[in-house]
Amino acid sequence: MIEVQNVSFTYPDGSPALRDVSLSCPPEHIFAIMGFSGSGKTTLLNCIARFLHPQSGCILLDGQDIAGMEARVFRRQVGVIFQHLNLFPHLNVLENMTLAPRRVQDRPETDARAEAMEMLERLRIADLALSYPSQVSGGQAQRVAIARGLILKPRVMLLDEPTSALDAKTTMEFAQWLRELQSDTGFIIVTHDLPFAEETAEKGVFMEAGKVREEGHIRDLLQHSTGDRPHV
Numbered sequence: 248m249i250e251v252q253n254v255s256f257t258y259p260d261g262s263p264a265l266r267d268v269s270l271s272c273p274p275e276h277i278f279a280i281m282g283f284s285g286s287g288k289t290t291l292l293n294c295i296a297r298f299l300h301p302q303s304g305c306i307l308l309d310g311q312d313i314a315g316m317e318a319r320v321f322r323r324q325v326g327v328i329f330q331h332l333n334l335f336p337h338l339n340v341l342e343n344m345t346l347a348p349r350r351v352q353d354r355p356e357t358d359a360r361a362e363a364m365e366m367l368e369r370l371r372i373a374d375l376a377l378s379y380p381s382q383v384s385g386g387q388a389q390r391v392a393i394a395r396g397l398i399l400k401p402r403v404m405l406l407d408e409p410t411s412a413l414d415a416k417t418t419m420e421f422a423q424w425l426r427e428l429q430s431d432t433g434f435i436i437v438t439h440d441l442p443f444a445e446e447t448a449e450k451g452v453f454m455e456a457g458k459v460r461e462e463g464h465i466r467d468l469l470q471h472s473t474g475d476r477p478h479v
Contacts, residue, residue, distance in 0.1 A: 248271065248272060248273060248274045248307075248308075248309055248310075249271070249272040249278075249295060249306065249307070249308060249403060249433075249435065250270075250271050250272075250306070250307040250310075251268055251269055251270045251271075251291070251294075251295070251304070251306050252269055252304050252305050252306070252307065253267050253268070253269055253303065253304035253305075254267070254268045254269070254291070254294060254301045254303070254304035254305070254306060255267055255268070255301060255302055255303045255304055256290055256294060256299060256301045256302060257302060263457055264287050264290040264457050265287050265290055265291055265294070265301065265457045266287075266456070266457040266458050267304070267458070268287070268291060268304070268454075268457070268458065268459055269304075269459065270452050270459055270462055272403075272433065272435050272450075273433070273449075273450065274309075274402070274433050275431070275432065275433045276433055276434075276448075276449050276450065277425065277426065277433070277434045277436065277447050277448040277449060278433070278434070278435045278436070278448060278449070278450055278451055279436050279437075279438055279444040279447070279448035279450075279451030279452075279465060280292065280435065280436065280437045280438070280451065280452055280454060281437075281438060281439065281441065281444055281451055281452065281453050281454065282439070282453055282454035282455060282460075283439070283455070284439070286454040286455050286456065286457070287454050287456070287457040287458075288437045288454050289407060289408075289437055290457075291437075291454070292405055292407055292435070292437045294306060295313075295325070295405060295435065296325065296327045296405055297313060297314075297318075297321060297325075300314065308321075308324060308325065308402070308403070309402075313325075319351070322351065322399075323351075323352075323399060323400070323401065324401055324402045324403065325401055325402065325403050325404075325405065326396035326397070326399060326401040326403070326404045326405065327396070327404075327405045327407075328389075328392050328393060328396055328404065328405070328406045328407065328409065329407050330407045330408040330409075330411055333392075334380040334388060334391060334392060334395075335380070336379065336380050336381060337379075338379075339376070339377050339378060339379050340367070340372075340375045340376050340377070340378055340379075340380075340383070340391050341360065341363055341364070341367075341376040341377065343380070343391065343395055344359075344363035344366065344367070344391075344394060344395050344398055345359040345360055345363050347395065347398070347399055348362065348363075348398055348399065351399065352399065362398060363376075363394075363398055364376065366394050366397060366398050367394060370390055370393075370394050370397075370424075370428075371424075372387060372390050372391065372394065375387060375391065384417075385412045385413050385417065386413055386417040386420065386421055389409055389413070389421060390421075390424065393406075393425075393428075397428070397431075397432060401432060402432070402433065403432065403433045403434070403435060404432055404433070404434050404435070405434075405435050405437075406434060406435070406436045406437065407437045408437055408438060408439070408440075409421070409436060409438070410438065410440050410443050415442075418440065418442075418443050419442075419443075419446060421443075422443055422446040422447040423446075425447055426447060436448060441469060444465055444469075445465055445466065445469055448465045449464065449465060450462075450463065450464055450465060451463075451465050451468065453468060
């Protein structure tokens with residue numbers, strides 16, 4: 248479980264991005280962080296990912312403050328997929344998949360390749376193994392990026408605007424695919440796409456001006472939706 252407790256963060260220019268934010272993300276669930284651009288949702292994700300360090304408050308992973316965790320231990324438990332997927336263009340899908348297991352976890356190349364192929368088959372994208380990032384669609388690239396993260400067996404995956412480059416049909420296919428994975432891994436998703444959040448997540452929050460405005464079950468939140476909510 249990820250717990251955010253009274254977290255505040257201000258950028259060096261004095262702009263407050265998070266103001267006393269608290270929330271709980273249940274294990275092995277899909278949790279959505281929603282809000283307008285500038286609401287603080289990506290800053291919060293970066294704090295959970297340890298790319299930013301809050302000035303006050305703390306973030307717990309299964310009861311342990313992430314600030315005190317060894318970096319390698321933390322990275323094995325929490326994966327991150329950025330809005331720009333950062334697949335290495337000069338490596339094919341299989342090579343992208345095996346890079347982290349070999350370099351981060353010191354796995355032999357043969358073991359890493361076998362596990363990568365098993366993951367690709369499980370996620371129904373084994374036919375892309377020898378393709379390069381420039382040869383796959385946006386939806387396929389998202390699946391490859393998540394497969395690359397899942398091969399490290401994290402407890403939680405953080406996704407920043409995962410549908411920003413997808414059309415409506417591909418977004419709904421991606422949502423269904425993502426739900427199939429949650430039995431093994433929890434997902435925290437930053438998104439402005441409310442239909443995607445409703446289709447995918449069970450619980451979530453709306454953020455506004457660096458604060459959690461509402462928290463609860465997604466369908467309950469959207470039933471009370473007003474015109475000032477983010478939408479697509």
